Amino acid sequence: MKNHKRFVVTGAAMTALLAIAACSGGGGGTTPSGSKSSAAAEPVTINVHTFGGGENFGYDEAVKKWNAEHPNIQIKYTNLTDRFEDVYLPQLLQRLQAGAGAGDVVGIDEGAMGLMAARPQFFTDLGQYGLESRKADFPAAKWEAGLNADGKLFALGTDMGGMTMCYRKDLFKKAGLPTDREEVGKLWPDWNAFLETGKKFEAAKTGAKFMDGPNTIYNVILFQEAPKNGNLSYFDKNNQLVIESNPAVKTSFDWVTTFSKAGLTAKLQAWSPAWDKAIKGGGFATMGCPSWMLGVIEGKAGPSNKGNWDVAAVPGGTGNWGGSWLAVPKQTKHPKEAAEVVNYLTGKEGHIAAFKEAGAFPSSLPAQQDPEVANLKNAYFNDAPTGKIFSESVKNLQPVFFGEKHAQVKTAVEKVIEGMDQGAVKYDEAWSKFVAAGVKAAG
């Protein structure tokens, strides 16, 4: 009985101790002397959270530089995952809802910009920190996507995709096709020519397939076609599903069906372990390549494949697939400093550093015009003049509109395409299943 009493007392004391410990944890240490800025009396840590495979956002160098120059605002840069729709996004939404755990600065992929714009309650208005002044730095499409339902600026653009075609030089050689990037580009002025080249490639029996799977090319074509059809993909600007009536969707679907029927695909699911293995092991010869995909390939194929991959012009002209934004969640304790970091990373300097590191093509106009970008070559891809290639691909680029449920619809319909390619969905039923899946996901 005595013991029991002591136990209770000890327990209470422990609880009190823990409480004290918990309180003191938040206090932090004292500032080293010589803090010059009045905004931050102590060093503030700004957590930047991003996503993406391979070299992802490519902020390592930019962050190093900032941290050296700003002792009072230290960036902690974390790439959380290589999967956006099914890992990063749900996690981010949960953290926004919970009011804790999200970074001070978070990366958002284009597919979820509609969703985030519809939730102004979660994001800091960057206009109040003077970032409205950045408007002239961005193409209209990139800027407008960063305005939320309240008309406030909540996100600034980082990279944009552009559009090229990556190909395996060694496999092209094996198949008796030209390997020089200029000549390769001339092989396929349009998708029909691409199909014919693919048939030639398959006839050479190299053991590899011509393309990875259906969905990378599907996205490439969709984003080429969308600007020809009112800049829409799955939703119109009133957030109504137009998957069935939008010719852009049907055209891209039909092309992919054609490629699949012709047996050109390796029937791989993008972003799966088998896909990774095939990028490294030479399982397929071509892949639709927005600028950020270069970083993905370099990361997944590894140093041993340096020089095996190259970049050529894409069939069918210009387009843009992908690209991201940075936003500041309202839950941050340091909105002002976070806004400064966003301003830096989406500024000319940050854009150029990211392009050098991850091949992520700048959406910032001053960065695009900078000789450092325009003349940049990518050593991994045989010194391909990526700066020039991507600048060409985004000329006169039109913005594509994304509905609130774009990400869900995209995932659902791409599953059907995959199923069709792998044989689980019959070719003649695929379109109706595709539409049905989209309708359901738009719910």
Place this chain on the structure above:
Amino acid sequence: MTLQLAPPRKVPGRRTAPSRRMARFDLKGVPYLLVSPYYLLFAVFGVFPLGYTLWVSLHDWELAGDTKFTGLANYGELITDESFWNAVVNTLGMFVVATVPQIVLALLLANALNKRLRGRLLLRLGVLLPLVTSVVAVAVVFSQLYSRDYGLFNWILSWFGVDPITWQNEKWSSWIAISTMIDWRWTGYNAIILLAAMQTIPRDLYEAAAIDGATARTQFWRITVPMLRPTIVFVVFISTIGGLTLFAEPVMFEGNPMMTGGTTGQYQTVAMFIVKSAFRDFEMGYAAAAAWLLFVLILLGTMINYWFTRRIGGAK
């Protein structure tokens, strides 16, 4: 007790009452106090989520979005949702494909391990080994064994002139693949439990049967299995619950956390359906309703199994 009967001596009245109260508390209160941590934890992590899930399921509840009370609308939508029933069929299908051979195998294995064998302890430990490995590790390795291009199983099949199978592509192939993962991991565990129960069966029953001329097989079916009934019931229950909440294996088998369970949901289980609704489509209310239906499903499944297993060995 006797001490209390004695009249209190020299004890100041003020102190008697509290210490008596303490004694009473010690006797009546402390046991509850001592068992309370479990119940408190259970209330926080079991009862509360259950109730809250029910509450959420009555709403159109979007993750980090709007919530609107809709009553039973989610349930109504769910029971007409083809993909939900597809998930139910998959779950039940894989449960049957996995569990039936598993229990039979476990029974035979336990019977074998119950014999006088050389290195018996080592063998008994051996069947438990798969359980020690993590589910995800098992699933990753098996998924590679079943991979289309460089998988072991397709390689072996190719000796017999079979074309590479995309195991994820058809219901039957994906179910078999996933069931083997489950069985590899759990058969040994069930065998050990059955073995433990077998050893409690009195040996004289077997001796008497042997004298009467019963063969080993007759002894197994007429003595071992009936005597094991309560244990088999337990094993079946555990397998039912495990089977109906199947999650990690099919997710890993898919190779990415999309939760669609194949391109057309060939092996999407109810648990995956729930996660997909909640964290891929952000429909928390719909997911919560599905979770409650899964709960009901498990309850029904367990009851049906109880009814079946009671009949094993000619129960009265």
